[in-house]
Amino acid sequence: MKEILILVLSAVLVENFVLVKFLGICPFLGVSKKLKDALGMGAAVIFVMGLSSALAWLLNKYVLVSLGLEYLQTMVFILVIAVLVQFVEIVLKKLSPALYKALGIYLPLISTNCAVMGAVLLNLEKNHNFVESIVYGSSGGIGFTLALVLYAGVREKMENTDIPEMFKGFPITLIGAALISVAFFGFKGLFS
Amino acid sequence: MNSFKEFTKGLLKENPTLMLVLGTCPTLATATSASNALGMGAAATFVLLGSNIVISLLRKIIPDKVRIPAFITIIAGFVTIVQLLLKAYLPTLDRALGIYIPLIVVNCIIIARAEMFASKNKLWPSILDALGMGAGFTIALLAMGSLRELLGNGTLFGHVITANLFNPAVIMILPPGGFLAFGFIIGIANKLKKTKTEKNPCSACPLQCEKKEAIS
Numbered sequence: 142m143k144e145i146l147i148l149v150l151s152a153v154l155v156e157n158f159v160l161v162k163f164l165g166i167c168p169f170l171g172v173s174k175k176l177k178d179a180l181g182m183g184a185a186v187i188f189v190m191g192l193s194s195a196l197a198w199l200l201n202k203y204v205l206v207s208l209g210l211e212y213l214q215t216m217v218f219i220l221v222i223a224v225l226v227q228f229v230e231i232v233l234k235k236l237s238p239a240l241y242k243a244l245g246i247y248l249p250l251i252s253t254n255c256a257v258m259g260a261v262l263l264n265l266e267k268n269h270n271f272v273e274s275i276v277y278g279s280s281g282g283i284g285f286t287l288a289l290v291l292y293a294g295v296r297e298k299m300e301n302t303d304i305p306e307m308f309k310g311f312p313i314t315l316i317g318a319a320l321i322s323v324a325f326f327g328f329k330g331l332f333s
Numbered sequence: 334m335n336s337f338k339e340f341t342k343g344l345l346k347e348n349p350t351l352m353l354v355l356g357t358c359p360t361l362a363t364a365t366s367a368s369n370a371l372g373m374g375a376a377a378t379f380v381l382l383g384s385n386i387v388i389s390l391l392r393k394i395i396p397d398k399v400r401i402p403a404f405i406t407i408i409a410g411f412v413t414i415v416q417l418l419l420k421a422y423l424p425t426l427d428r429a430l431g432i433y434i435p436l437i438v439v440n441c442i443i444i445a446r447a448e449m450f451a452s453k454n455k456l457w458p459s460i461l462d463a464l465g466m467g468a469g470f471t472i473a474l475l476a477m478g479s480l481r482e483l484l485g486n487g488t489l490f491g492h493v494i495t496a497n498l499f500n501p502a503v504i505m506i507l508p509p510g511g512f513l514a515f516g517f518i519i520g521i522a523n524k525l526k527k528t529k530t531e532k533n534p535c536s537a538c539p540l541q542c543e544k545k546e547a548i549s
Contacts, residue, residue: 266431
């Protein structure tokens, strides 16, 4: 139980996917403008990351490794993620139209989110077992959501400030992200 | 003359990293030193070149409806080649770049060039396009990597440059420094260009909307 808790905290805070590992920067810069969008995107990412971590782990262990096809990992994982996102979209549409309406527009964006692929690859690198993989994947998603939501708040304030012309748009967003990243550095000492 | 332009447009005017702000994850994550930046740039250029060549040759065979999955499979194939080559011949670089090598597969730049250029153009322009875009990506990475290595470690390609000039600020090599350096570099590029870049990075990346279309 203690190991799982440490895994969650380290994925959410200490090794935050966006601010420390630089995974999922594209949606971070694009979707973190409004709080509501940030939450919707975050929920969709948590869901898909947990699910794809589980599926990729099973496929890797029982198909790729047992057949000696480890070199196909990259190709299999990206296809699994693309198929999974598509599948989730179809299922949600049928089973829960309300949830689909809330998450629907964010789902197609996810298959190109490197955080999802990153979680799958990191699970592999760290030799996580099945349960750990799911926990790590979904807490990575929670970390992503946390960064997105935190920064959406900052950006809503930034709209009204007077920024030098050359720094408008991306540059100021990135420099602001640098400051939040420094803040997350404070969590480094959490487990030492 | 015309084909020369296909090459040079990627260097500055349509620089994938600085102007279109694509492929930000590897730019921030791997460009902690000049040599890592060069390695990542070369790996991505190789994948880009391979995928552009194959996609350009197959552009009349791949059915329009499944083109995005087909592109992704082709790209994943080349990424696997790079992974295996690096593991065999440059194990130190392979360890330094870690999971960001397989993550080339989700790099927007590569799929964007496949979708926007290689699937519509003949072989020769596609090769030039890939080389130009790859060079542009490498230049941006190298600028980031050199800046961070110089300020954060006082070295360049591992050679000591600023022996006693200043105390290196380690923060530049750590994640916050990546955001900071990238922000300033894009700011300077904006100043040079004197026009604002697109506001939304995902609007600059054609994949998502195209993908949405292709899937539905």
